[in-house]
Amino acid sequence: xxxxxxxxxxxxxxxxxxxxxxxxxxxxxxxxxxxxxxxxxxxxxxxxxxxxxxxxxxxxxxxxxxxxxxxxxxxxxxxxxxxxxxxxxxxxxxxxxxxxxxxxxxxxxxxxxxxxxxxxxxxxxxxxxxxxxxxxxxxxxxxxxxxxxxxxxxxxxxxxxxxxxxxxxxxxxxxxxxxxxxxxxxxxxxxxxxxxxxxxxxxxxxxxxxxxxxxxxxxxxxxxxxxxxxxxxxxxxxxxxxxxxxxxxxxxxxxxxxxxxxxxxxxxxxxxxxxxxxxxxxxxxxxxxxxxxxxxxxxxxxxxxxxxxxxxxxxxxxxxxxxxxxxxxxxxxx
Amino acid sequence: xxxxxxxxxxxxxxxxxxxxxxxxxxxxxxxxxxxxxxxxxxxxxxxxxxxxxxxxxxxxxxxxxxxxxxxxxxxxxxxxxxxxxxxxxxxxxxxxxxxxxxxxxxxxxxxxxxxxxxxxxxxxxxxxxxxxxxxxxxxxxxxxxxxxxxxxxxxxxxxxxxxxxxxxxxxxxxxxxxxxxxxxxxxxxxxxxxxxxxxxxxxxxxxxxxxxxxxxxxxxxxxxxxxxxxxxxxxxxxxxxxxxxxxxxxxxxxxxxxxxxxxxxxxxxxxxxxxxxxxxxxxxxxxxxxxxxxxxxx
Numbered sequence: 001x002x003x004x005x006x007x008x009x010x011x012x013x014x015x016x017x018x019x020x021x022x023x024x025x026x027x028x029x030x031x032x033x034x035x036x037x038x039x040x041x042x043x044x045x046x047x048x049x050x051x052x053x054x055x056x057x058x059x060x061x062x063x064x065x066x067x068x069x070x071x072x073x074x075x076x077x078x079x080x081x082x083x084x085x086x087x088x089x090x091x092x093x094x095x096x097x098x099x100x101x102x103x104x105x106x107x108x109x110x111x112x113x114x115x116x117x118x119x120x121x122x123x124x125x126x127x128x129x130x131x132x133x134x135x136x137x138x139x140x141x142x143x144x145x146x147x148x149x150x151x152x153x154x155x156x157x158x159x160x161x162x163x164x165x166x167x168x169x170x171x172x173x174x175x176x177x178x179x180x181x182x183x184x185x186x187x188x189x190x191x192x193x194x195x196x197x198x199x200x201x202x203x204x205x206x207x208x209x210x211x212x213x214x215x216x217x218x219x220x221x222x223x224x225x226x227x228x229x230x231x232x233x234x235x236x237x238x239x240x241x242x243x244x245x246x247x248x249x250x251x252x253x254x255x256x257x258x259x260x261x262x263x264x265x266x267x268x269x270x271x272x273x274x275x276x277x278x279x280x281x282x283x284x285x286x287x288x289x290x291x292x293x294x295x296x297x298x299x300x301x302x303x304x305x306x307x308x309x310x311x312x313x314x315x316x317x318x319x320x321x322x323x324x325x326x327x328x329x330x331x332x333x334x
Numbered sequence: 335x336x337x338x339x340x341x342x343x344x345x346x347x348x349x350x351x352x353x354x355x356x357x358x359x360x361x362x363x364x365x366x367x368x369x370x371x372x373x374x375x376x377x378x379x380x381x382x383x384x385x386x387x388x389x390x391x392x393x394x395x396x397x398x399x400x401x402x403x404x405x406x407x408x409x410x411x412x413x414x415x416x417x418x419x420x421x422x423x424x425x426x427x428x429x430x431x432x433x434x435x436x437x438x439x440x441x442x443x444x445x446x447x448x449x450x451x452x453x454x455x456x457x458x459x460x461x462x463x464x465x466x467x468x469x470x471x472x473x474x475x476x477x478x479x480x481x482x483x484x485x486x487x488x489x490x491x492x493x494x495x496x497x498x499x500x501x502x503x504x505x506x507x508x509x510x511x512x513x514x515x516x517x518x519x520x521x522x523x524x525x526x527x528x529x530x531x532x533x534x535x536x537x538x539x540x541x542x543x544x545x546x547x548x549x550x551x552x553x554x555x556x557x558x559x560x561x562x563x564x565x566x567x568x569x570x571x572x573x574x575x576x577x578x579x580x581x582x583x584x585x586x587x588x589x590x591x592x593x594x595x596x597x598x599x600x601x602x603x604x605x606x607x608x609x610x611x612x613x614x615x616x617x618x619x620x621x622x623x624x625x626x627x628x629x630x631x632x
Contacts, residue, residue: 018473026489038489137621141614143565145572146588146606149595153603157596164596272480276569280592290481291573294488306485310477317476 096179117220139214148280264320371622438564444502449509457517497576561616
């Protein structure tokens with residue numbers, strides 16, 4: 001296992017460096033003067049100089065690169081041109097709610113997608129299987145931003161079950177400690193606050209969960225079908241075990257292992273969907289943060305956000321891979 | 335999906351190597367027998383015709399504003415109602431098909447061409463070239479696709495063209511991986527060795543001998559990808575980074591409809607349904623093609 005961990009980390013390090021280098025070069029290899037291109041044609045000489053200074057464009061490229069890596073390694077992401085604030089702090093405040101939304105969506109996707117996929121495999125050629133397959137096909141064909149709007153209209157406006165938008169009700173005082181709104185809500189010790197935050201999370205989380213739910217149910221179904229046809233289950237049945245025991249004690253455990261990879265593979269998709277979902281529901285998050293930055297031509301923020309989110313995806317994918325290797329020994333010995 | 339037996343039909347690679355026409359004839363037969371595939375294909379033809387003949391199909395000018403009829407509910411006069419500027423939503427959905435199909439097609443084509451070139455180069459030359467290309471693809475895959483696209487648009491500027499380029503770049507690794515895998519499996523086969531032995535140059539071997547035998551997975555990937563590219567370019571337009579108003583695009587129509595979702599839900603409902611139907615059609619065709627071209631999956 002140790003060898004596998006070392007191999008995986010050795011594989012990830014160049015990718016991490018590649019991510020940083022791509023973002024670094026992307027802004028600097030724009031034809032002409034990047035500072036003018038980024039600040040815009042109508043920018044004043046002062047604004048162009050501010051952009052040059054903020055991105056460190058006034059030094060030779062190799063020097064810029066070394067400084068860039070050095071600052072990143074020390075956790076210094078620079079200052080926002082728009083707000084003048086420390087980007088690291090601003091990112092913590094905005095990325096945490098996005099992670100929270102993505103986790104909530106993932107939990108819903110697993111809670112619905114797994115049983116649906118497993119049932120579909122167990123009840124072949126029944127309405128359950130057809131329903132799951134059609135549902136998952138429609139699920140992957142819908143844009144999340146449209147699902148969100150439809151949920152706002154039907155469950156928010158028409159049924160009045162959920163709030164229409166926002167992260168929490170206006171006027172609610174939630175001291176920011178972790179920047180995860182549900183946790184901060186819990187920490188207030190006031191369950192009304194926690195309930196309010198949770199209530200605001202439901203529709204966005206359902207919205208964001210749909211595509212992952214569709215993929216999880218497809219994967220769980222095919223994985224379960226594969227396991228159900230394997231020799232060791234034939235043996236289990238031949239021993240006279242009940243169908244229930246065969247499924248619950250023998251098939252399920254192995255069928256669920258490949259689903260773990262979905263979590264790693266879906267992380268990037270979830271974070272991408274979160275950007276759109278946050279826009280639909282007007283929620284605090286990294287989506288709104290980066291879009292505001294683009295509108296204000298605040299490139300240090302765009303640069304830092306893209307790097308941090310990509311690094312986050314790489315690291316979490318690594319963790320998922322390692323968990324997968326623990327669950328399935330065939331992976332680490334492959 | 336198609337009714338052919340998995341054992342009776344050889345794999346596409348084998349079939350392609352031995353008798354190329356039979357693979358495509360058999361695949362076409364299997365595809366035509368797939369009810370879902372035919373449903374998807376019919377929908378695509380309808381949407382395609384709608385996009386081509388948008389001028390004839392749409393009853394009104396999609397950008398003509400008439401504030402006397404703003405946000406009118408669907409009626410016999412305006413089948414899908416009117417938007418906040420009094421424009422006919424149906425006409426905008428019809429013209430939006432042209433923009434959205436073009437956006438999805440162009441983005442997927444950019445990815446296809448670049449991915450095909452990179453995947454074939456990596457698999458054919460192997461060694462360091464393979465390592466460099468595929469690690470670069472891993473780096474691209476590390477970015478959440480929409481954030482990478484947003485980053486590219488941030489640098490290149492807003493607009494439909496940059497949105498298509500951005501989504502195209504984001505999809506390149508998918509193709510590169512599929513192509514590389516397929517070329518690796520074909521590259522070691524006898525007929526490729528034979529082509530090399532006759533003194534054929536690398537480029538000729540790749541394009542004339544290897545490529546025709548790896549087309550099946552690429553066609554499936556491309557079909558499925560046009561659908562997701564339509565969603566993703568619409569997503570960029572929804573965020574205000576793609577097609578700019580007043581040009582009708584399903585994404586920017588949804589963005590405008592968001593502000594009126596409570597009182598005038600039809601403004602956002604119909605463009606969304608159009609995206610759903612189109613992407614569903616591409617997915618149905620893609621799934622049926624996969625079954626038709628790769629009998630092992632049956």
